[in-house]
Structures are given as C-alpha cells and as structure tokens.
Amino acid sequence: MTFFKKPKKLIQEKEAPIQQDSPQEDNSKDNESVTVQKLSLDEMLTKVKEPFSATEDLLTHEIELPSDKSRIALLYIESIVDKQLVQSMILNPLFVTDKEINFASFKQMASIDLKKHTEIKQVQELLLQSNTLIFTEDTSCFYAMSTPVKTQRDITEPDNETIIRGAHEGFIENLSMNLALVRKRLKTPRLTVKYLQVGKETHTTIALLYVDNICDPEHVKEVDKRIKSIEADAVYTPGNIEESIEDKPFSFFPQMLSTERPDRVAANLMEGRVALIYDTSPTAHVMPVNFFSFYQSVDDYNKRWHIGSFFRFVRIMGFFIAMGLPAVYIAIVSFHFEVIPFGLILLIKSSLEDIPYPPLFEALLMELTIELIREASIRLPTRIGSTIAIVGGLVIGDAVVKAGLVSNLMIIVVAITAIAAYIVPSNEMSAAVRILRFPFMVAAATLGFLGIVFGFLILIFHLCRLYTFGSPYFAPIAPLNLADLKDAFIRAPFWKQNTRPKDVTAQKVDNANHTRKWDKS
Amino acid sequence: MKKILTVLPVLLLLTGCWDQAMLNQTKLITAGGFDYTKDGKVLTTAAVPQSVAAEAGKGNIVNQIFSASGNTARQSRLRLDRRVAERLDASKNQIILFGEDAAKKDIYQLLDVFYRDPKSALNAKLAVAKGKASDVISTRFEEPKMSSGVGEYLRDSIISAEESATVPKENIQTVCPVMFDPGQDFALPYLEPLKKTVSIRGVALFHEHKMVGTIREPLSVTYTMLTGEKHTIAMNTTKKIFKNKKPELMNYVTIKVKKNKRSFDVDVTPEGKVSAEIKLKMKVIVTEYPSDNLGTPGEVENVEKRLSKKLTKDAQKVIVKLQKMNSDPFGVGRHVMAYHYPVWEKLNWKEVYPKIDFKASIDVDVIGHGIIE
Structure with missing residues (x-):
C-alpha cells in the first residue's frame, strides 16, 4: 500500500512550486517587451536572435522595398521552413506585381496566414513552429506567417493494427493531419480540440479531444490537470506522457488505449471518452478505458454480428489461454496428472x-525462446526475417524435441500460447498477458492448480481495484453492468447497442441507435 | 514492502517439491488384482504399461507385472512400491480384479484403501476372475499388444459386455453405497481367462461384501434386463422358442431390446408377509429369425407370445437363483425398508428374503424385424 502512495505525494509537492513560479516569469517577460519597443530594426534583430546562440540555420533576409525604400527583415529557421512557400507567399507579392507596393498594402492582400504579434517573447516559439517572421522598421510589432516544410509521409494503414475490412487509414506524424482524420469522421461542432504543450525545451504539442456534449467534463478536467502538471525538459514519445498520467504505474495492464487508427479514436470519442493526439507521433491515447476495450477491434463491427461475437469470444479465450495454458500444463504434469x-x-x-x-524449467526455456524469436524478428529487416523463421521454426521446433531437451507437448503448449497472446488487438495488452504468464507458471510449479487459483485471485483483485481516470477498469464485470456486456464478451448487433457504456459516465447515455425502425411497422 | 519483497522469493525457493507428483517419475497402474495367499495374506498384482519407443502414437507398450503380498491391501501396495523403480500411482487404474476366493471372503476389506485415497480412480471397473486374479493380469493376451496394456484391454472387454447387457454397469463408486445397504446387493462381471483372451462369463452375485454365486452368460442378460436397464447399445439375446424344427438353428430367434419398461412392486401384507413382482414391458426388434415368414399374419404375434413365455421362464429362473444365493440386487429389501419400515424392523431380512414370494414376468412387443419381412 505505502508503495503506491509515495509517488502521489511527490507529485503534490511538485505541483505547488509551479504555480508560484509561473507568475514571476510572466512579469519579467512583460518588462522586456516594453523596453523592446524603442529599438531600431537592427537592434531588434540582434535581440531576437540572441537566445538562438550560434545556430546557423536561423536565417535573416533584409530587403529594401522598392516603393518607399523602407527596410523589412525576414527571419526563419531554414531547416523547418518551406522556402518555396516563403518565396510565393511573401516575396512574390512584394516584388513581382505590376503595381508599386508597400508593406501596408501587402498586409491587406496577404493571405490569412499573416498574423500580427506584439509580444517579443513569442518570437522563439513562433520561429520553432516553422513560422517566417517579418520585422519592419516599426519595431512595436512583427508579423508571422506559417510556412512549414511539408515532410509528412503518406496516410497508410498502421502495420500494428491491420484489419480486413474497414478504413485503411492511420495516423501519421503530423498533428494537424491527424486531427483532420478524426474531424473527417466526426463532423460535429461539439468535437472540441484543446492544445496543450509539454516539455520545457521540446514544446511538444498535444491535442486533447473530446465531444463536448457527450464526454464527462470531469474526465477532461482530470486529463488536462494531469498533463499540465508534467514538468520535464523533454517529452519524447507518447509513452512518456502515458507513464506520467496513468493511475497505477506499477500495474502490468495498460491503462490507456493506444491506437493508430482514427476510426477507433472517433468511435471511442463518441462513446464519451477523451483522446490525446500527439504531434510527431502516430499514436493516440484514449482514456478512460476498461479491460475489454483492448479486445475490441474495428473488424468486429464490419463482420456480421454473430461472427464478430464469436471472434470477440475467441479473443477473450485467448486471454485465458495465453495467461494460463503453460501454467495449467505445468500443474497437470507435475501435480495433478490424474x-x-x-x-x-x-x-x-x-x-x-x-x-x-x-516442467517449469522446460516451459521457461521455451517461453523465453519464443520471446527471443519475437524480439529478434521485430528488429531485423524483413529480408533477414525469413532466416529467423527457419531458425526459430525448424531448428528450435524440431531439433529441440529430437535432441530430447523439450517434450513434444511442451512445444505444442508454447506454440498455442504464443498464438493466443498475439490474438489481442492491442499490442500493450498482449505484452501484459505475455509477462503475466511467468508468475502464473511459477505459481503452478509450486502449488499446482491451487497456485493458479491464487494467481487468478490476485489478478482479479487487482483488476477490480484498478481505476483509470475515475472509471472502473474491469467494468462491466466489476461493477457488474449487464447491459454493457453487449460489447464486452460479445459484439451485439448495431441496433442493439443503443446505450453508451456506463463506466465512462457520459452525459448522454442513450446514443439513439434506433436503426431498424422500418422493421417495426 | 521490503519485508514482503524478501519473503516472497524465499518462500518460492523454500517450497521444494514435497507434494509434487511428476508424471514422468511415476509408474501408472492400469490393472490391479487381489488374491489371498495360502497363509491368508493379501497378494496384490499390478500391471504397469511402459512405453518403449519415444515416438508418440507409435509407442510400443510393454506391460510389466509386479506382485507383492502383505497383511493388508495397503501393505502389499507399499511393498509393491518398493519393488518398482519410481513411484506407483493408481489414479489412472482401469480395473480391479478379485480372485474368486478373495471375492468370496470379503471385497470391502480390499477396497477400503480406494475409498480413502482422494486420488484413487473411482471409475475403475470391478470384476471377479475365475481362479486367481494374478493369473488373469499376467496372461499375455493376444489383443493388448496393439493397445495400451492389460488394464485397457480388460476394461474394454467389460465395457463391451456392458453394452451387450451381459453385465450391469458398475464401478468402484457405484458399488460403494450398495455395499453398505442392508436392503440391496450388487453384481459384478465374472471373467474367465482363456488361453490368450478373456471371456466375460456372466455376473458374480454378492451378498453384503461377499460373493455368493454366479449367473452365467445367456441368463445374465435376463438378469440385466430385470435390473431395469432401459436399453444399452446392443441388448441382444438369442432364445430358443420352438422345439422341433429342423435343422436346429430354425428353433431360435434373436432380438434386440429397444425399450425396456420395468414396474417393480413390493407388497407387504398386514401380517408382515413380503411379496415382490417385477413386470417388464419390452419393445424389441427381431434381428435374426431363420424360420422367416414374419410377414404371414399371426406369425409376429406367435413369436411375441413364445418369446414372452420363454423370457418369463428365464426371469423366473434368475429370481430363483438369486433367492437361493440370498442376493438381493433388485433391492426388494430397500423397498420394504423405505415403505414399510415397522415391518422391516421386525424382519431378519437375510432369512426372510429367500422365502418371499418373488415373481417376474416379461411381456414382449415386436416393433421391428429389420429391413426384410
């Protein structure tokens, strides 16, 4: 118990200083901007460039306008700015026009992207966000135009979440494109995007998405609060955020659903959940989720519902097989062969x-071998990957038995277990299940079936106690909600799924799925 | 927390293997036999199959037969264990055989050990062997070379006899409550070892814990019918219903029972006189009738009449035998005990049963005669 409480205290202690610090910082910067207003253009440029030390990709272009001989300066970071855009959006309108033009008229005809700023403290941030800054002789303000270099890859289906039928779109490493993919699916004005920034130096942008009139505002508040409390120089991956805001950092189970599928995010948003989409990462996180969210796949909803239900059931069975089969095997051959x-x-x-x-040693040996093969095949390029298949499949599968090191049956058990573990649509859950099988094996080897029972008891205790963002993790089983079982163990037909899951405490429980009204008359 | 973290691995390491029973370090008994030696000791014989080739499926099974004697069944088992490498385990036992002499003494004394052990195979078949059980188990049978040993062979032989209704279905568990019931007895299959096969010769009847006699094969089918067995896969019986047709086989008819309805009445007069009657109504199919012409009018009725008469006679024979042996497998005593307890209390059932008025009748209804008329 005490083990879990300690980290929480630490967070609370840390939270306080932030609130004290931030107003002071603001004051100092305000003072700065006031003094800056009196500077000349040259002085202004040196002042602005100062924090960037000696970086050579920060470029300045000074131009004398032909009309009124006034000087303007363009400032941008070469590596993240599309120079073509700068040329066509800024320089061309200024020079390549018939009319004599001055900056004032340019402002009027320039695109919507041109924004006026007065606060000099924003310069750094704007530059780092691929803006081109325009300074004029009037140093009281400057203009910024977004000229990002387009380096995004194509929208492809995520390799780790492929489906047979349904949309083959996946998130990419570009936040605005990812948001577009979600918005495309939820054309509602109530879809709300809230930008948050994390990392003192990295300034990673996170978009917090929720559907305003469905989502429980408490969840939004909680996620918002937790993200804002993150204090770090750098946040590299969504995993960093996940570990910073999840409820039980010592649990094996993933407490947020990470997905690269916009359709999955959209569906979850409409169920009243909150999503986080990160800039520079194709992974989105959905919260609060329950255990069964990890066993749902978009594919289920594109199959006929009986078939979808059957495969859902197979997946849940897969959970028990992946976790328990080696343990049961060990228990049987070393305790209860009757x-x-x-x-x-x-x-x-x-x-x-x-x-x-x-048997325990035999099982550990083979399970570790399987994990070795798996890990190796992830790292290897596909062309060498087939070598692993041969070495893993033939040599280990066949030769180990012939050499008498491992029994035939153990190979079968390990193979079924491995397949059952990979049946989970979520990679995180699959990993959790694979790890959990080891304590089960040890328990089975020490106490037989009794050990397995103890193992499952502890597991169920843990799952029932686990709450994520205020929602019960093991819902709809604990707390039991019969109506919500329709999308847990089975996948009820669409026209039966007319309530939102209780555990997300959505504002609107009824989702108005009355799609077969024509059938009733 | 630190304490828990240190205690947990220590607990795991210290558990040892005190209650482990590793499958590859045990010898599985598939058939067990009990006899008494001349000096009154219990002789236990066990068949342990040992697979020779490692290739699964093609495994050649060699039966090892061990035997040891002791003052009790358990002691002889323990001594047996000492003669065998690895640990002997009876949890997969398929059959327990009693030598005829042992069965006539008392079978509970020998079975006691199975009822106390939670791991013992309660679904193992029980059977009585003519002669010595050890002889049957150590016979090198023709068939088991292919299958997995004596135990399975003997069990399958008994199962096939059960299916043809030659013997009633019994195992260690089903026999237990009956054994302690003063109002009911039971019967077990009676085996006779031939040179390279074993033959189920009928049933061995018990009174309390002791074997009191046998009913041999064709009649044992009638016995099984009288127990009220609804129908088995092949409840077949061949009966001679004519006397003077030539050749001899023309006198016979073979029937297969499809449905067997039993009504069992036990009456107690106010004076305390007990009488019992079993009436069977059977729906049967004629599976063999060399005289043919079942299609002619009246023929079926004729067969039915003769069959009913013959079967009733057989049933009566069975009951007379049972009363002579003083074995009450149909539970007449149980009925008296249940419905007429004051009478039961006054009776000395052991002495009354052989003298009660016990009738049986079988009524046959032919409902089919195969695909030809």
Missing part, C-alpha cells in the same frame, strides 16, 4: 519420459 483422460496419459507420459528437467 485429470488427464486415460487414452491420453500414456501418450503424454511417453513424450515426457526422458526429459531431464522439471
């Missing part, structure tokens, strides 16, 4: 007869 049917026992016995070590 449960094996007579017709099978001599077969099993004969395959086990000459194995030199206990």
Whole structure:
C-alpha cells in the first residue's frame, strides 16, 4: 500500500512550486517587451536572435522595398521552413506585381496566414513552429506567417493494427493531419480540440479531444490537470506522457488505449471518452478505458454480428489461454496428472519420459525462446526475417524435441500460447498477458492448480481495484453492468447497442441507435 | 514492502517439491488384482504399461507385472512400491480384479484403501476372475499388444459386455453405497481367462461384501434386463422358442431390446408377509429369425407370445437363483425398508428374503424385424 502512495505525494509537492513560479516569469517577460519597443530594426534583430546562440540555420533576409525604400527583415529557421512557400507567399507579392507596393498594402492582400504579434517573447516559439517572421522598421510589432516544410509521409494503414475490412487509414506524424482524420469522421461542432504543450525545451504539442456534449467534463478536467502538471525538459514519445498520467504505474495492464487508427479514436470519442493526439507521433491515447476495450477491434463491427461475437469470444479465450495454458500444463504434469483422460496419459507420459528437467524449467526455456524469436524478428529487416523463421521454426521446433531437451507437448503448449497472446488487438495488452504468464507458471510449479487459483485471485483483485481516470477498469464485470456486456464478451448487433457504456459516465447515455425502425411497422 | 519483497522469493525457493507428483517419475497402474495367499495374506498384482519407443502414437507398450503380498491391501501396495523403480500411482487404474476366493471372503476389506485415497480412480471397473486374479493380469493376451496394456484391454472387454447387457454397469463408486445397504446387493462381471483372451462369463452375485454365486452368460442378460436397464447399445439375446424344427438353428430367434419398461412392486401384507413382482414391458426388434415368414399374419404375434413365455421362464429362473444365493440386487429389501419400515424392523431380512414370494414376468412387443419381412 505505502508503495503506491509515495509517488502521489511527490507529485503534490511538485505541483505547488509551479504555480508560484509561473507568475514571476510572466512579469519579467512583460518588462522586456516594453523596453523592446524603442529599438531600431537592427537592434531588434540582434535581440531576437540572441537566445538562438550560434545556430546557423536561423536565417535573416533584409530587403529594401522598392516603393518607399523602407527596410523589412525576414527571419526563419531554414531547416523547418518551406522556402518555396516563403518565396510565393511573401516575396512574390512584394516584388513581382505590376503595381508599386508597400508593406501596408501587402498586409491587406496577404493571405490569412499573416498574423500580427506584439509580444517579443513569442518570437522563439513562433520561429520553432516553422513560422517566417517579418520585422519592419516599426519595431512595436512583427508579423508571422506559417510556412512549414511539408515532410509528412503518406496516410497508410498502421502495420500494428491491420484489419480486413474497414478504413485503411492511420495516423501519421503530423498533428494537424491527424486531427483532420478524426474531424473527417466526426463532423460535429461539439468535437472540441484543446492544445496543450509539454516539455520545457521540446514544446511538444498535444491535442486533447473530446465531444463536448457527450464526454464527462470531469474526465477532461482530470486529463488536462494531469498533463499540465508534467514538468520535464523533454517529452519524447507518447509513452512518456502515458507513464506520467496513468493511475497505477506499477500495474502490468495498460491503462490507456493506444491506437493508430482514427476510426477507433472517433468511435471511442463518441462513446464519451477523451483522446490525446500527439504531434510527431502516430499514436493516440484514449482514456478512460476498461479491460475489454483492448479486445475490441474495428473488424468486429464490419463482420456480421454473430461472427464478430464469436471472434470477440475467441479473443477473450485467448486471454485465458495465453495467461494460463503453460501454467495449467505445468500443474497437470507435475501435480495433478490424474485429470488427464486415460487414452491420453500414456501418450503424454511417453513424450515426457526422458526429459531431464522439471516442467517449469522446460516451459521457461521455451517461453523465453519464443520471446527471443519475437524480439529478434521485430528488429531485423524483413529480408533477414525469413532466416529467423527457419531458425526459430525448424531448428528450435524440431531439433529441440529430437535432441530430447523439450517434450513434444511442451512445444505444442508454447506454440498455442504464443498464438493466443498475439490474438489481442492491442499490442500493450498482449505484452501484459505475455509477462503475466511467468508468475502464473511459477505459481503452478509450486502449488499446482491451487497456485493458479491464487494467481487468478490476485489478478482479479487487482483488476477490480484498478481505476483509470475515475472509471472502473474491469467494468462491466466489476461493477457488474449487464447491459454493457453487449460489447464486452460479445459484439451485439448495431441496433442493439443503443446505450453508451456506463463506466465512462457520459452525459448522454442513450446514443439513439434506433436503426431498424422500418422493421417495426 | 521490503519485508514482503524478501519473503516472497524465499518462500518460492523454500517450497521444494514435497507434494509434487511428476508424471514422468511415476509408474501408472492400469490393472490391479487381489488374491489371498495360502497363509491368508493379501497378494496384490499390478500391471504397469511402459512405453518403449519415444515416438508418440507409435509407442510400443510393454506391460510389466509386479506382485507383492502383505497383511493388508495397503501393505502389499507399499511393498509393491518398493519393488518398482519410481513411484506407483493408481489414479489412472482401469480395473480391479478379485480372485474368486478373495471375492468370496470379503471385497470391502480390499477396497477400503480406494475409498480413502482422494486420488484413487473411482471409475475403475470391478470384476471377479475365475481362479486367481494374478493369473488373469499376467496372461499375455493376444489383443493388448496393439493397445495400451492389460488394464485397457480388460476394461474394454467389460465395457463391451456392458453394452451387450451381459453385465450391469458398475464401478468402484457405484458399488460403494450398495455395499453398505442392508436392503440391496450388487453384481459384478465374472471373467474367465482363456488361453490368450478373456471371456466375460456372466455376473458374480454378492451378498453384503461377499460373493455368493454366479449367473452365467445367456441368463445374465435376463438378469440385466430385470435390473431395469432401459436399453444399452446392443441388448441382444438369442432364445430358443420352438422345439422341433429342423435343422436346429430354425428353433431360435434373436432380438434386440429397444425399450425396456420395468414396474417393480413390493407388497407387504398386514401380517408382515413380503411379496415382490417385477413386470417388464419390452419393445424389441427381431434381428435374426431363420424360420422367416414374419410377414404371414399371426406369425409376429406367435413369436411375441413364445418369446414372452420363454423370457418369463428365464426371469423366473434368475429370481430363483438369486433367492437361493440370498442376493438381493433388485433391492426388494430397500423397498420394504423405505415403505414399510415397522415391518422391516421386525424382519431378519437375510432369512426372510429367500422365502418371499418373488415373481417376474416379461411381456414382449415386436416393433421391428429389420429391413426384410
């Protein structure tokens, strides 16, 4: 217990100083901007460039306008600015026109992207966000135009969440494009995007998405609060954020659903959940989620509902197989072999007869081997990957048995377990299940079936106690909600799914799915 | 927290293997036999299949037969264990055989050990062997070379006899409550070892814990019918219903029972006289009738009449035998006990049962005669 409480205290202690610090900072910067107003253009430029030390990709272009001979200066970071855009959006309108033009008229005809700023403290941020800044001789203000370099990749289906039918779109590393992908699916004015920035130096932008009239405002407040409390120089990946804001950092289970599918995010938003989309990462996080969210796949909803239900059920079975099968095998062959049917026992016995070590060791050996193969195949390029398949499949599968190191049956158990673990649509949950199988194996080897029962008890205690962002994690089983089981163990038909899950405490519970009214008359 | 973190791994490491029962370090008994030696000791014989080739499925099974004697069943088992490498385990036992002499003494004394052990195989078949159980188990049977040993072979033989209704379905568990019931007895399959096969010769009847006699094969089917067995996969019986047709086989008819309805009445007169009657109504199919012409009018009725008469006679024979042996497998006593307890209390059932008025009748209804008429 105490183990879990300590980190919370730390956060509370840290929160206080932030609030004290921030007003002071603001004051100092305000003073600065006041003094700046009296500077000349040259002085202004040196002042602005100062914080960037000696970086050579920060470029300045000084131009004398032909009309009124006034000087303007363009300031941008070369590496993140599309020079073509600068040329076409700023320089061309200024020079390549028939009319004599001055900056004042340019302002009027310039695109919507041109924004006027007066606060000099914004310069850094704007420059780093791919803006081109225009300084004029009137140093009381400056103009910024967004000229980002287009380096985004194509929108492709995420490799880690492929489906058979349904949209084959996935998030990319560009926040505005990702938001577009979600907005495309939810054309409602109530879809709200809230930008948050994390990381003192990295200034990572996070978009907090929710549907205003469905989502529980408490969830939004909570997520917002937790993200704002993050104090770090750098936030590199969504994983950093996830670990910073999740409820139980010591739990094996993922407490946020990470997905790269905009359709999955959109569906979850409409269920009343909150989503986080990160700039520079294709991963989005959905919260609060329950255990069964990880077993839902977009594919389920594109199949006929009986089939979808069947596969949902198969996945839940997969959870138990992946977690328990090696443990059950160990328990049976080392404690309770009387449960094996007579017709099978001599077969099993004969395959086990000459194995030199206990079943636990045998199982650990093979499970670790499978994990080794898996890990190796992730890192290797596809062309070498086939080598792994041969080495892993043939050498380890066949030769190990022939050499008498591992029993035939163990290979079967390990293979089924591995397949069952990868059946989970969520990679995080799959990893959790794979890790959990090891304590189960140890428990089975020490106490047999009793050990497995203890293991599952502890697991269920944990799942029932787990809350994420104020929502019960093991809903709809604990607390039991029969109506919500329609999208947990099975996938009820669309026209039956007319309430939102209770555990997300949505503002509107009824989602008005009355799609078969024509059938009633 | 630190305490828990240190205690947990220590607990895991210290558990040891005190209650482990590793499958690859046990020898599974598939058939067990009990006899008494001349000096009154219990002789236990066990068949342990040992697979030779490691390749699964092709495994050649060699049966090892061990035997040891002791003052009690358990002691002989323990001594047996000492003669065998690895640990002996009876949880997958398929059959327990009693030598005829052992069965006539008392089978509960020998079975006691199975009822106390939570791991014992309660679904193992029980059977009585003509002669010595050890002889049956150590016979090198023709068939088991292919399958997985004596135990399975003997069990399958009994199962096939059960299916043809030659013997009633019994195992260690089903026998237990009946064994302690003063109002009911039971019967077990009676085996006779031939040279390279084993033959189920009928049923061995018990009174309390002791075997009191046998009913041999064709009649044992009638016995099974009388127990009220609804129908088994092949409840077949061949009966001689004519006397003087030539050749001899023309006198016979074979029937297969499709439905067997039993009504069992036990009456107690106010004076305390007990009488019982079993009436069977059977729907049967004629599966063999060499005389043919079942299509001619009246023939079916004729067969029905003769069959009913013959079967009733057989049933009566069975009951007379049972009363002579003083074995009450139909539970007449149980009925008396349940519905007429004051009478039951006054009776000395052991002495009354052989003398009660016990009738049986079988009424046959032919509902089919195969695909030809």
